[in-house]
Amino acid sequence: MKGQMSWRKEEPWKTNLKTVSALVSRRQSSRHSVMRPRTNRDDYHTLSREQQVNLIRLRTGHNRLNAHMNQKFKLAPSPTCACGQEDQTAEHILQRCPLLDEERKEVWPSPTPLQTKLYGSRQELEKTTTFITSAGLIV
Numbered sequence: 120m121k122g123q124m125s126w127r128k129e130e131p132w133k134t135n136l137k138t139v140s141a142l143v144s145r146r147q148s149s150r151h152s153v154m155r156p157r158t159n160r161d162d163y164h165t166l167s168r169e170q171q172v173n174l175i176r177l178r179t180g181h182n183r184l185n186a187h188m189n190q191k192f193k194l195a196p197s198p199t200c201a202c203g204q205e206d207q208t209a210e211h212i213l214q215r216c217p218l219l220d221e222e223r224k225e226v227w228p229s230p231t232p233l234q235t236k237l238y239g240s241r242q243e244l245e246k247t248t249t250f251i252t253s254a255g256l257i258v
Contacts, residue, residue, distance in 0.1 A: 162241035170248040173258050177209040177247070178237050182258040184208060209237075212256065213247070219254050226250040 163171065176182040185207035188195040200207035202218045212219065213236050226246050227236075236247045251258060 162244055165241055173248050173251055176258045222254045
């Protein structure tokens with residue numbers, strides 16, 4: 120019997136183990152080519168942590184302005200801004216609130232679209248965070 124071929128097939132777990140190890144090695148080689156660190160970063164990621172937090176809160180609407188605090192958590196008595204004209208949202212604060220006209224004109228002397236203020240270049244994003252701090256707002 121020695122030297123004769125065995126009639127038994129290879130155990131299934133050995134076959135599965137070979138297949139899995141081949142897949143893992145193939146996957147690891149492709150992962151290294153795909154998961155390289157980015158060499159270029161967008162301007163949002165070059166800001167400080169505090170600036171990033173303020174911007175993401177303004178972008179998403181999950182902030183401490185009256186509109187969100189009243190509608191979501193019922194922590195503000197009213198969603199209306201202190202100016203009394205409309206709800207206190209990021210768009211209202213950055214674009215139209217008459218109480219913040221002076222600060223807005225200092226930061227943006229010419230009219231600037233909301234898209235630029237929230238998603239523009241690093242200089243524009245820094246202007247937005249400067250405006251928020253100079254206005255004394257906590258977002």
